[in-house]
Amino acid sequence: MMNEIMPKINIRNLSKIYQGRHGEVVALNDVNLEIQANEFICVVGPSGCGKSTLLNIIAGLENKTSGSVMADNAEIIKPGKERGVVFQQYALFPWKTVLKNVEFGLKLNGVGKQQRREKAMEYLDLVGLTEFANAYPKELSGGMRQRVAIARAFTAEPDILLMDEPFGALDAQTRAQLQEELLHIWDTKKKTCFFITHDVDEAVLLAQKVVIMSARPGRIKEIIDVDIPYPRNQETKLSERFSEIKNDIWSKVYKEYLSVKK
Amino acid sequence: MATNNVDFEKKQAEAMEIKKKRLSLSRIDNRIMVIISLALGIIAWFLLALIPSVSTIITNPIILIKTFISELENGLISDIYTSIFRVLSGFLLGLVVAIPIAFLMGWYGTFRSLTEPWIQFFRTIPPIALIPLVIVAFGVGESAKIAVIFVATFLVMVVSIYQGVRNVDPTLIKAARVLGANDKDIFFEVVVPASFPYILVGVRLGLASAWTTLVAAEMTGASKGLGNMIMEAGTFFRMDQVILGIVLIGIIGFIMDKLVLYLEKKLAGWQEVSK
């Protein structure tokens, strides 16, 4: 026990209660979770079960009610540049060009112009958008915008990437492309990924571990290991092991959906 | 590998470009329609001025041009200059005060609660109603005119800019925060640029309101200006001068509006066009 590797993120007895207009809402109830460095974790669960709340607390965008959330053994109290976030609605700054969006994190952290330009171009290259460096977000499709958002998050060089249903608004084809690109970047850049999705296929394709959350009050129901070797791609979905794991998770998530309906 | 995947979307982007070109074609059509409409209007005006009973009131365009030329030698330029000077002074003062107040209102809840009821209340009062008060306070000189325009433009602009500050997308603020932005960065890098289009909307509304208020203010007593020129011409039944004043007021207001629209296109072209 003494020699156990320190988890990258350590969540202990975390609870979150919102003061809603119609009284208290228990969004998270006694959540415990350890995420190791360079691990890819996906979180699935019925909507309203507290997935975004959990992510926002890790991001430092939301206060917790009780418990402890640590990153690298330090309590999280506010956003930090070691934790990047990709939002579902892209959240690009429409008045900035693609390049300016991508280098914004570095600019805020006082990195010189030349250096941040180089780094931003490196990540734009990684998502295949170097040609669009001087375009404005309004000129891009949804898939391209989310690529920019991913490049922006990576360019700030965080250790941890928090993604809240980043591909949820994209069509199936674009989503499939971005899943593979994300796996590729994760593989080359070695980051810890915390990825929320409502798509069980997506979770099994991406993650080493899938966290299933139960409906209100939000808590962790089960953590399932996905023992399929990387690199994975869309063909991985055809394998028997993939179906086994997917069906297992599906049935568990489905039970939660039903319990919400009741 | 990413490059292949992007190809498909590049095609989509190209398709978007083509659509844009089509749009600009229809814009050319639109311009032709504007010219046609203008020509039709002037013809109608001509015909109207041919009717004897109407022609005493509505001068025909040719006489109007003659009047314009003779008035040019008769101090018209200084009337125009005076009016524009008053409008711009009042308007700029209004803008300079409206911007910080609107941002304070959007940013600090307490300040908003304290000021909003007053602004909403004064907004319902037509600024012209303030003219007698202002005359007592400032006399009938330049400062009175500018003060009325200031009040009118300030109220219009503060509301519109404040709306912009309130409408900043909270996810953009979050996105900046997780990239390491502090409060100051968020204000200057997110809130200000995000509200910029609203500032321009405010400027447009403010200029329009400045212009209408000015004419009203000048008609209640002034020694110069287009409003004053119309009033004086009216008392001497010089309808050609009245119409000239009206047409000039329309043209100058129109040009100011187009200038702001042009600015908006140049400076806020990043905006997503909805609808």
Ligand SMILES: Nc1ncnc2c1ncn2[C@@H]1O[C@H](COP(=O)(O)OP(=O)(O)O)[C@@H](O)[C@H]1O
């Ligand atoms: N700011 C808030 N105020 C009050 N209740 C909230 C707030 N944000 C989220 N909630 C509630 O907390 C619960 C969890 O929300 P969320 O974390 O967004 O769920 P998920 O992302 O899994 O769909 C929901 O019941 C939601 O209504």
Ligand SMILES: [Mg+2]
């Ligand atoms: Mg959510």
